[in-house]
Amino acid sequence: MADAAEPTVISGPQELRAAVLAARGRGRRVGFVPTMGALHAGHVSLVERAAADCDDVAVSIFVNPTQFGPHEDFTRYPRTPESDLALLTGGRVRWVFAPHADDIYPPGWCTRITVDGPARGLEGELRPGHFSGVATVVCRLFMAVPADAAYFGAKDWQQTLVVRRMVRDLGLPIEVVVCPTVREPDGLAMSSRNAYLAPGDRQRATAMWESLEVAARAWDAGQASSAIERLMRGHLESRGVVVEYAAVVDAESLDAVRPGAEARALVAGRLGATRLIDNRPLPPRQAGGG
C-alpha cells in the first residue's frame, strides 16, 4: 500500500478505533503520536520515528483541559491547526485524530486515573492534578487509537514515567517508546511554549540546557547530587531564571540516586510568564553521592 500523502482527519473516537483495528487486522503495524498541536520539530521527530517503526501513523491533536491547572495557560496555549496539518502531510501519517472536547469528556464525565510513585514530586508537586489529567487523557486516547506503539518525547521525562507506569499497572496493550529531546541550535529544548518567550527571555532560555550541561560535567567529576543541584540552580539564577526545581535523581523512580543506576538531571523555571522544563540523562556511576 502506498503511503498516504494527505492524512484523514477524524474526530470520532469510535470511527478512528475501527480504522486502526482494520489496519492492524490486515497485518499493518500502527504507531501513535499523541500531541496538543502547535507542532514543532520535536513532534516531527516523533512522527518520523513512528513512521520508521510502523506502517501507519496516527497523530492526535487535542489540547487537554484536565492537565492544566486553574491558573495555567489552557486558554492561551497555542493552537495552529493549519500549520499542524501541513506538517503532517506528505509523510506516513494516515490519520489525524482531532476530537472535540465532548468526544473525550462526555457530559457527566467523572472518571480519573491517578498515578502515585513517579508522579509524586517535581511537576507533580508544583502542578497538582496535572499528571492525573495526563494519565486520564492518555488512557482515553489509547482506547480511541489502539496502536501497537505510542511515541513520547523525553523532554517531558516525568510524563513518560507516569505513562509507562500507568500502561504497566493497568495492562494497557500498547508499547511506550520514549524518543530523544530535539533542541534548537543553541540547545533550547523544542517546546510549543517557546513561542511565548519575549526576545530577551528567548536568549536567556539557553540557561536551561546549560544548567544540564553543568550538571553532566559535575556528575562525571563525581560530585554529590546535592552539590550538583546547587550548581544548576546557581547557573539558572545567574541568567535570570526563576528556578522551580533543579534535581539530580534516579532516572526511573525520581527518588535519590542509586549507585550503578542511571540518573537524570531535571530543571523547571520561569522566564517572565513562561514556564520551561528540561532534563538530560546522567550515566550510571558507582559513587552515588547525596
Next chain:
Amino acid sequence: MADAAEPTVISGPQELRAAVLAARGRGRRVGFVPTMGALHAGHVSLVERAAADCDDVAVSIFVNPTQFGPHEDFTRYPRTPESDLALLTGGRVRWVFAPHADDIYPPGWCTRITVDGPARGLEGELRPGHFSGVATVVCRLFMAVPADAAYFGAKDWQQTLVVRRMVRDLGLPIEVVVCPTVREPDGLAMSSRNAYLAPGDRQRATAMWESLEVAARAWDAGQASSAIERLMRGHLESRGVVVEYAAVVDAESLDAVRPGAEARALVAGRLGATRLIDNRPLPPRQAGGG
C-alpha cells in the same frame, strides 16, 4: 467448533488476552464474567446469559484486595476453587482467568481509577476506596480479557453504575450487560457472603428483600421517597437488621428521584458480623415525591 467441556485455566493476563483476541479474530463473540469466586447460582446465571449471547465465555476468579477496606473481610472472604471450577465445567466457559495478585498488581503498582458521580453515596460513602478498587481491577481485567461484552449482576447495582460510567468515560471497548438478581426461594439475594450467616440470622436476612417489597408497594401507592425510606428502615429494624442505609433514589444518578424516571430502592444492613445489600427497581411514575 464444539463447546469446550473443560475450561482452560489461565493465570497470565497476556496469554489470555492473546487467546481472546485470536477467538475474536476468527469471528467468535466473546463474553466475560468477572467474579471473586465462591460461585453461586447468581454467578451461574451470568455465565448462562453470556453463553446465550456469545460463542465463548471467559470467567475470572480473583478476590481483589483493593476493593476491601482495612477492617473488611478480605482474608476470610470465601475461597472455593474446586467447586467453582466444577460449576464452570460442561458449559460454554472456555477460559477461567485465575491470576495471581502480582499479575494484577505488579511490584510498585501505584495507578488507581476513581469514579465520582454514581460512586459518591451509599456504598461509596460507607466503604471509602471500595469503588476505586472495583474500577481499577475491572479496567485491568478488561485489558486481560478484551471481550465483546461483560456481565454483571444487578445485586451490586451501584457497582454496575460505576463500571458503566468508567467504561463510557474512558471509552473502554466493551459492552456492559447488567443481569437480574438471582434469589433464594425465600427472596434472599444470592451472595457469597450469605455463607457467613448464622442460622438465626439467615432467617432474619429475608428482611432485606421484604423491605424492598414494602418499598415497591408504597411507591406504587404514590408515597414520597422519604416516607418509603422510613418504612423500609422500620421493617429492617423490626427484624433485627442494623440498617446502614435504606434509600429510594434515581436509578441512574442515585440522586433524588425524578418524575418520569426509573427509581431504585437500595438497602444495606448488618446481621451479626455479616453485611448484606440488596436493591430493586421502581418503575417511573409522575409524582416523584421527596
